[in-house]
Amino acid sequence: MTVQQTETARTIGKEDAKIFAQNIRRVYQIKSKDGGGITEFEAIRKLDLEVRAGEFFTIVGPSGCGKSTFLDMVAGLAKPSSGEVFIDGKLITGPALDRGIVLQGYALFPWRTVRKNVEFGLEVKKIPQKDRNEISQRFIELVGLKNFEDRYPHELSGGMKQRVAIARALAYDPEVLLMDEPFAAVDAQTRETLQEELLRIWEETKKTIIFITHGIDEAVFLSDRVAVMTANPGTIKEVVTINLPRPRHGIRSSAEFGWVRHKIWELLQNEQDGGGRPALPDQDVAAAISTTAAL
């Protein structure tokens, strides 16, 4: 990466992008099974992306296309092999409290009550106890969990747990909310409720949201723009602007919704037919990723 490129990135980033990713590449080294040989697996290749402030931006793609890895990079939890990610024109070098993350498996601290979970980020920020209570109460109510403050996660349903996770990520007031398939583990009906609530929360709090999913329906329903990612290697095929009017309650049955949905479906479908390189066995990739993560 040359200095010049970095400079241009900065200027673009400063002017109109909240999050700006440039020429991201991620390579995993995989030990082949038969011996000491090491092959390279390119998880992400030449990924460029910009997300505007206050935007609801969704990345949709097949499993294993590297979308979660990319989100980790934005969160500062993983580093690209080459390329850079900027927030407000500043290079992301590690995690910080200007980005909140919501993960698929809830990731609630099981030994903390709902309130204590929501307050976790505030504790890290060293906000005094009194303000902490006030803030956590506000966000618990925002996600509709009043009267559940003193429950433990194992006493909640999946949908409620995910609400707690959202409240926790919002409580320390990050500018960007990163959501990694947050609704994948809840049942269909709860998912739709959560989607509508997320939109309400987004409109109330005016956060920038980057949302990862493999559900086309979900992506279209929620987003301003949808980036379609392809696998092997992972890169962005097309960014589709969703010009559906808001609020979107009941929009799923409309013809426009169906049309946009079909368009994205086709983009993903072509990819699968098109083949590309044969995928590596899942297990190897997973093993390689986990060892890299351990380092």
Next chain:
Amino acid sequence: MRILRKLLTEKTAILAFVLLWEVVTRLGLVNQIFIPPFSKVVAAMWFLIQNGYLVKHTLISLERALGGFLLAAVIAIPLGLLMGGWFRRIQLVLNPLFEIAAQANPFILFHIVILFLGIGELAKVSIIAWICIWPILFNTAAGVRNVDSVLLRAAQSFGLNRRQLFFKVILPASAPAIFTGLRVSAGYSFFLLIAAEMMGSSSGLGWLILYSQENYNIQWIFAGATMIAILGLTMDTILQIIERRTVVWENGATDALR
């Protein structure tokens, strides 16, 4: 870096430890009277092997440990299968008794067993068996109890009779738990046998160590201790291998619970 990691394969940690032991003692950082260098321990082992001491006493100890262990397995596995499965009432009666019996300190029992059986081989073997029974029994019972009920319903839908259900579903499904119990027991058996041999015996590795101590022969003590450690490790490894061969589907999950 890659070469370094390759070098650091399984056994290097052990080799490094042995090397450290040798160097530290040779340089006199530790008094050689207390901890002899590894090479001298190996020499002592070689000497003991040549004059037949080590082999003889190892075989005696192994015989006792294996005898007790096998006796325990023969008693505990069927009992555990019965307890975990069908006779809930019997289990209710026996469970508190077993819980207490499992806590019963083997060395206390040793003294009592000696009263009844005298101080022969039978006392030692039965005390080892007593120690080994409980982990096998509890693990087997728990394994049977925790067989996935979905699995059972699926099997019943195939119209299996009780016998088939037992041999085709319950037994394989509880095998991992049984093996966990066996491994725990094997560890216990060796651990406590040494103490038992020190307490009342005139043969076996435990006695050999005690005898070396009485003659202030530190090198022999270390030789015996090394032999015991190797034997214990071998037993554990053998059970692990058997486990992997028979319980291929478990993916070493029991390993994490060691």
Next chain:
Amino acid sequence: MKKYEAVVDRFLRYSGLVAFFVLWEAAPRLGWADPQFLPPLSAVLQSIYWLAVDGELYSHLIVSLWRALVGLMLAALVALPLGFILGARCPETARHLDPLFRLLSQVNPFSLAPVFMLCFGIGEISKLMTIALVALWPILFHTITGVRMVDPLLVKTARSLTVTRGVMVSEVLLPGAFPTIISGFRVATQMTVFMLIAAEMLGAAAGLGWLVHNSAMLSQIPRMYAGGAFIILLGIIINQILLKVERESMFWRECPGPVTDEVVRSLSGKTRSLYVAAFACAFAFVLICGSQEVRRVNIQGLHSDKTASHQHNHGGLVGPLRSD
């Protein structure tokens, strides 16, 4: 019908124990067993009573407890930090060290007991080292496993919140690994009690193990049974306490049930801190009184039975047991 079954179940649960005790009492009295070898339960209880009255029981009990506790603490002092460092900071190193640890954990502390005696003398230190060596491995292995089994998503979440290393350990790793660590302590304690009794039988001037051994040598069979019964009772109590702590500490691991308004909560915060305080007091008591008693016993041992200590020097083997 259900109520009836519950009553039957409860009856059955205790019937086995009751039958056992009745049999114990009846067998020697009815001549099914030689009362010389198996004294009836009442005789054993009586000798427990006498031991308790003349203060001998307290002395042996506190000495044994002190040894077990200090040995466990020594082991924990090494194993816990090491386990955390290996489990959290350098899992690769832990993986490489695993074979070595497995080998070392097989080193029987009894085989090294003679070496400890040569290094540290036959005093308390060699006994404590023996016990600590037994307790070290279960605690270490469980700590490493526990730390490594903490949900990686939680670690990831905490990292995204830029927590410091200290907060990561105290708020994420420690609570996450706690139940596993406690079960390591339970295993360690059980082994410790086993080994402690054996160590006391092999060479000591006091302690419950010595009590049993000494009674056996003097052919005071009821006294031997009394000591044995007391050790077993002690083992059960300690095990039950640790099981309770283990279950309490993993209340959050229970499988998720349906959400109801009624929340089944284990202990409230207040009762929990009460329990913790009680534990701390008991620990302090054992530590302080135990160390005094141990010192007293050891000094007495030096003065009163020189012959016995001479014998202990040679492994503590006593004549009749070696006659096979």
